[in-house]
Amino acid sequence: MAIEIPIQKPVITSTKLDLNKEQVSSPDQTLNSLLRHDLVTSDFEELKFQAAASRQLQLQKEGQQYPSSDTDSRLIASPYNESPHLLDLKTLDDQSRLLSLALAYFKPIRNDYATAEYLDSFNWTEVFDLLKTFSENEGHTWTTQTFYVVSFRSRLQPNIDNEYLHALDAYSHQEATASGGLLKYWFGTKNEQRQNLATCIWRNRNDARLGGRGPWHAKARAAGREWYEEIVFSTMKLVIENGVSSWSMSEWTKEDE
DSSP states (O other), X not given: OOOOOOXXXXXXXXXXXXXXXXXXXXXXXXXXXXXXGGGSOOOHHHHHHSOGGGGGGOOOOTTOOOOGGGEESEEOOSSOOSGGGOEEXXXXXXXHHHHHHHGGGOOBSSTTXXXXXXXXXXXXXXXXXXXXXXXXXXXXXXXXXXXXXXEEEEEEOTTOOHHHHHHHHHHHHHHXXXXXXXXXXXXXXXXXXXXXXXXXXXXXXXHHHHHTOSHHHHHHHHHHHHHEEEEEEEEEEEEEXXXXXXXXXXXXXGGGO
8 A cells, every 4th residue: 555755844944153163173184085984884873873984084183194095085975884885075076075074974963863853853063064164174165055955754664674674775875876966875773663764965956866766766665655654755955155154954845946
């Protein structure tokens, strides 16, 4: 039996950053290389809840050098730390690359993220503080840019095939990564009521369309109609203003096409 997938309308939110306060600590050098992904943990819990991907960015601190064999241009941009899931920074424009680096620190800040307000559930302030810092470190003047954000809230049916569901998710993410433009994918762990939240941050809407056209995404959609009691799908626009001075997130509308 098919289930209805409602569209959740987020509350329009705008945040002005405090430019006078001390910025979040970050590496001093421009981040044009990364610690090789296999030198960082593959533990799902650390990648989801401790922003373990950010450990790739801890490069060449004062008095510290890594051999070139230990560096790469591919970023851990999801809870999956294997080669087919990595984001190649060389494929991105400067601003998308800088945002993806800041999103390496992305993590939930409350345990009820599956049901709480989306914007209240993650460390957005830290991410944008870091984005401003990374931009300034590279001498880059940030200009206003819009990104495309998707969230998936769900409640699983009891006694589903978790192994196959995981495979569908993993292969779908590989498809999206190969398509290009997926800057961050995050998913949590289902709670006692079998509820969960997943989210994607894309360079733009067209990238998201292309990334969802593969056969594994089709299989995942078909499984969703059978294995979920409820799915709430939301699309949002993230606008980061000049100089990363402020940001806003609101419902994506037809006028944004």
